[in-house]
Structure formats: structure tokens, C-alpha cells
Amino acid sequence: MWKEFKEFAFKKGNFVDLAVAVVIGTAFSSIVSAFVDNIIMPLVGIIVGGIDITGLTLHVGDAEVLYGTFLQAILDFFLIAFSIFLVIRFFNRFKHKEEVVDTPVEEKIEPTEQLLTEIRDLLKEQNKKA
Missing domain, CATH: 1.20.5 (Single alpha-helices involved in coiled-coils or other helix-helix interfaces)
Incomplete structure (x- = not known):
């Protein structure tokens, strides 16, 4: 079981792919949050009358x-x-x-x-x- 875990966790492809995915996911999350907070929500506020x-x-x-x-x-x-x-x-x-x-x-x-x-x-x- 330890050998399988080491292969999974420390295999170059899995580790690097996971690290890249986390960094890109974090950046993408901040972009989407900024889009929703600064563009979508003000438009929704206008539509619902500023409630x-x-x-x-x-x-x-x-x-x-x-x-x-x-x-x-x-x-x-x-x-x-x-x-x-x-x-x-x-x-x-x-x-x-x-x-x-x-x-x-x-x-x-x-x-x-x-x-x-x-x-x-x-x-x-x-x-x-x-």
C-alpha cells in the first residue's frame, strides 16, 4: 500500500499536474469572483431595483x-x-x-x-x- 501511495503522490506527472491545476484554479477563481462581484452583481442590482x-x-x-x-x-x-x-x-x-x-x-x-x-x-x- 505504501508503494502504491508513493507512486501516486510522488510520480512526477501527477504531482506537477496537480500543482499546476491548483495554481490555475486559484487564479481562475479570482477572475470569476471579480467578474461576478464587479459586473454581474451590479447588473442584478439594477434589475431588481437596487435591493x-x-x-x-x-x-x-x-x-x-x-x-x-x-x-x-x-x-x-x-x-x-x-x-x-x-x-x-x-x-x-x-x-x-x-x-x-x-x-x-x-x-x-x-x-x-x-x-x-x-x-x-x-x-x-x-x-x-x-
Whole structure:
């Protein structure tokens, strides 16, 4: 078990790939958060008439329940998830177009089909001579 763990954890490809993914994921997360906080949320605020739901609270005795902050976090999550979905969808379309262009079409002819094609060509030649 230790040997398998060492191979998994310290194998150059896995470790480097994981480190790169974490760094890129962190950078991408900050980009998406900035996009949602600075572009999407102000537009949503304009659409809903400037309502700020983070200030919604419920007072129960001496306790204060900040459910507006929770609702804002849920809304942020869905907006961030949707933004990531759109970005990934865009990149997948771009990648798919590259794959279609780069893939050459190779026709494999079966031996029997090749033989029949040769017989056909020979018969055409004989008909031209006759």
C-alpha cells in the first residue's frame, strides 16, 4: 500500500499536474469572483431595483440571524457556477472545432472490396479494347 501511495503522490506527472491545476484554479477563481462581484452583481442590482439582500436579518430574542448573507452566498454560488459553465462551454466549442479541422479522414478498404475494385477496373479495360 505504501508503494502504491508513493507512486501516486510522488510520480512526477501527477504531482506537477496537480500543482499546476491548483495554481490555475486559484487564479481562475479570482477572475470569476471579480467578474461576478464587479459586473454581474451590479447588473442584478439594477434589475431588481437596487435591493441589497445581505441586510436581511431575523431577530429571535437576543440572537440575530443573518439569513440575507446566506441568501447572497447562494446567489453568488449560482452566478459563479453559471459563469464557469459558460466559459467551459466556450472553450469546449473552440476545442471541438480544432479537433474537427485537425482530424484527417482515412478510408480503410477491405481486401474483398479492393479485389472487386481491381476486377471492375480490369473489365473496363477489356471492354475498351474490344
